Amino acid sequence: MLTPIQDAPAGEKLSRILAWADEQVATITKDIDRGIVRKLPYSPFAQLFHALMYPRFSRTVNDADRKFSVTPACTSCGTCAEVCPAANIDLVDDRPVWKHRCELCCACIHLCPVKAIEAGPATAKREHYRNPAVSVAELKLRTKK
Numbered sequence: 495m496l497t498p499i500q501d502a503p504a505g506e507k508l509s510r511i512l513a514w515a516d517e518q519v520a521t522i523t524k525d526i527d528r529g530i531v532r533k534l535p536y537s538p539f540a541q542l543f544h545a546l547m548y549p550r551f552s553r554t555v556n557d558a559d560r561k562f563s564v565t566p567a568c569t570s571c572g573t574c575a576e577v578c579p580a581a582n583i584d585l586v587d588d589r590p591v592w593k594h595r596c597e598l599c600c601a602c603i604h605l606c607p608v609k610a611i612e613a614g615p616a617t618a619k620r621e622h623y624r625n626p627a628v629s630v631a632e633l634k635l636r637t638k639k
């Protein structure tokens with residue numbers, strides 16, 4: 495669902511994904527309650543891909559925000575800073591400034607109410623996403639804990 499590299503799903507496809515995720519969460523919750531340990535259902539290809547890519551990802555992810563920029567559409571509302579789970583954004587002169595400890599969750603991009611944050615020129619054309627079951631207010635509360 496990363497806006498920088500692909501469109502977020504929408505419509506029927508999104509509904510199917512969210513329903514599948516709810517089923518998975520229910521199953522995992524039951525397993526935890528019963529103390530059941532399962533291996534993740536990764537294919538050998540996925541395991542190889544992970545082994546090759548994850549070290550580089552974890553080395554570079556904190557600097558991913560160097561590609562982020564803000565357009566003149568920004569209204570200085572502060573939502574991006576309030577929803578960032580890494581406390582990685584300050585508003586300086588009423589504009590977001592990233593501090594290079596990014597986790598690349600893309601919450602700032604997806605939740606900006608005026609889509610003013612871009613990670614490259616393609617961002618504006620891509621679908622933005624918020625889980626319909628979770629409000630922006632709830633996400634702001636989560637980061638204040």
Ligand code: SF4
Pocket residue numbers: 564567568569570571572573574575589590605606607608609610611
């Ligand atoms: S959420 Fe968007 S409009 Fe609000 S301060 Fe951040 S970039 Fe500006």
Ligand code: SF4
Pocket residue numbers: 559577578579580581582583592595596597598599600601602603
């Ligand atoms: S909200 Fe996510 S993508 Fe944006 S700066 Fe914070 S950690 Fe990085």
